[in-house]
Amino acid sequence: MGKRLAEFVDGFVAPLLAGGDVAIGPPVRPADFHELLADVHTLRHIHSGQVLALRQARAQQLLADPGLPDPDGEELALWVGLYNVLALDHPERERVWARAVTWQRVEQAARYWLQLSHPGNFEAALVRHLSVGAFIDLVRHDQILSGPDGEQRFVGQEVPRRRLRWAVPGALSVRDELVPWWTSNHAPEAERLLHDVLWASxxxxxxxxxxxxxxxxxxxxxxxxxxxxxxxxxxxxxxxxxxxxxxxxxxxxxxxxxxxxxxxxxxxxxxxxxxxxxxxxxxxxxxxxxxxxxxxxxxxxxxxxxxxxxxxxxxxxxxxxxxxxxxxxxxxxxxxxxxxxxxxxxxxxxxxxxxxxxxxxxxxxxxxxxxxxxxxxxxxxxxxxxxxxxxxxxxxxxxxxxxxxxxxxxxxxxxxxxxxxx
Structure with missing residues (x-):
């Protein structure tokens, strides 16, 4: 398995299916996708066999004995499309210098990958649901800093330690809040892709x-x-x-x-x-x-x-x-x-x-x-x-x-x- 595909599986696909912390970095570009696609046949081998086990375990929450096909290019495209939706919605995206046309291309590529899936039978359709259903159920972990001047929400992130280092003891407090991602507010590009996510499954x-x-x-x-x-x-x-x-x-x-x-x-x-x-x-x-x-x-x-x-x-x-x-x-x-x-x-x-x-x-x-x-x-x-x-x-x-x-x-x-x- 290629290193890039292994990193993508370990950082995004596996925790998405298992219910862990998904890792979101830069958007996946078309050239990156073609590199991942070249290794898609290896998804059923080596340590990435965990994907097969995670898919099977999640499918068994619905059916006792689901017969799932091996991961293919369409399922990989679905994963990449879902990943890019979250990349477009990243809380630190504003810190990344990029022209508006760059984000438009990322949105267009995500829409293309999401629409690439056309399951021809029940087993293929069930596989799409495993990822899309988990995606809809994602929750975002926010931290809220409270103090004399009010509250500040850190979206999907921890409060920076520098904000607490010199504070008077007891003047500030931090609380955690889990926010359902699907129903929260999104960046415009991510918002426009939500319907495409649903059409994919x-x-x-x-x-x-x-x-x-x-x-x-x-x-x-x-x-x-x-x-x-x-x-x-x-x-x-x-x-x-x-x-x-x-x-x-x-x-x-x-x-x-x-x-x-x-x-x-x-x-x-x-x-x-x-x-x-x-x-x-x-x-x-x-x-x-x-x-x-x-x-x-x-x-x-x-x-x-x-x-x-x-x-x-x-x-x-x-x-x-x-x-x-x-x-x-x-x-x-x-x-x-x-x-x-x-x-x-x-x-x-x-x-x-x-x-x-x-x-x-x-x-x-x-x-x-x-x-x-x-x-x-x-x-x-x-x-x-x-x-x-x-x-x-x-x-x-x-x-x-x-x-x-x-x-x-x-x-x-x-x-x-x-x-x-x-």
Whole structure:
């Protein structure tokens, strides 16, 4: 393995995947990338085999037995793109003399490398998520110096010792603060690249739909739901969130916009959605990351959107089935109770809540969460679940405006249930 690639792996890739302190230095230039690329075949050998182990360990947090391909040029490009996003956001970047055009070239190169990834199967897409998911979870370690004159934040850095050396004992104090990097303020160039980071990983967008970029097409990852183990992970992840209703609305709203080309945000009649009673799964804390000084956020232009795909009814059915299964998991595992809550006028949310009411029309393709024939339901536990599910669906029927159900019957159901040729 080349020395440069070994240093890049040890300083950035390995701690990114493992949750350590990532080392950010000068941006990677195209010439540097070609030098790294020449040695990419060595990533599965020598001590850098740690990358394979770290990828496998992180993937096993989702799936018991993930089959991951060896690192390739596209994955290396993704790592380099992510690295350059952080380099553009480095807190000491202002001390580096460089023309504005130089930073523009770094931004353009990072965008190119991020967009170079086009996973052709589930395993390749899962590999992209391992890095992008860890990148989104990065936290920045700040230190805040407090004194008689107020506070000063040292972004991603320790307070210089010279600031404390001659201070009167007890006059100054230092405290640590962990700041989620993704949601903090960024340099304009880094801010503009955040959408590109998300577009690079369709699995990440499916697992975290509320973070997906504008124009996200959930059908880009719908085929992955045919992997039963992964579909289970997605459904349980959505259902376990306190924001499960908003997640469902985000996915269904994006799906309907993709299918019809019409937005779903028009105001609708009031309804009382189910009360939210669950605990959110703990969020992984990644490694401290270097970031730019706190600046006013800047409106970021949209990144290039995902390549349009021609998804068939099977992919649409996989998404709709997953969303309905989230309802069932809420009833089965999280004890969802329908109670009085603030009324919602969010159209996608209402449509998501209406999905169980479409089961009579969707059952020929999707099936049903429980046997339709009461005699097929076993006594005891299954009977209780059946009763709770029936009560849940009936209550939804009282809450959801009929116009919402009729709209879905006209726009969504035909995309799943195709008419049988005569």
């Amino acid at each position: 369709p699995v990440t967008c499916l697992l975290r739909p509320r973070q997906a970029p504008p124009g996200w097409n959930p059908l880009t990852a719908a085929a992955f739901l045919h992997e039963r183990a992964f579909a289970r992970v997605v459904c349980h992840g959505w259902a376990a969130s306190r924001s499960w209703i908003e997640i469902g609305g985000a996915v269904l709203g994006a799906l309907l916009f993709t299918l019809t080309g019409r937005p779903t945000q028009e105001p609708a009649a009031d309804l009382h959605p189910p009360d939210l009673r669950s605990t959110q799964a703990p969020r992984r804390r990644g490694s401290p990351a270097m970031a730019a000084p706190m600046a006013a956020p800047m409106a970021a232009p949209l990144a290039l959107q995902a390549t349009p795909i021609d998804a068939g009814p099977g992919d649409v059915a996989a998404l709709v089935g997953a969303l309905i299964h989230v309802h069932f998991l809420r009833v089965l595992e999280f004890g969802a109770r329908l109670g009085v809550a603030p009324s919602s006028r969010d159209r996608p949310v209402q449509m998501f809540l209406a999905l169980p009411l479409l089961l009579p029309a969707l059952a020929p393709v999707l099936g049903t969460p429980l046997p339709v024939d009461p005699e097929a339901v076993h006594a005891g536990f299954d009977t209780q679940v059946q009763r709770r599910w029936i009560e849940y669906v009936e209550h939804l029927g009282e809450l959801i405006p009929r116009t919402v159900v009729e709209n879905l019957l006209a726009t969504l159901v035909p995309r799943v249930v195709k008419a049988t040729p005569a």
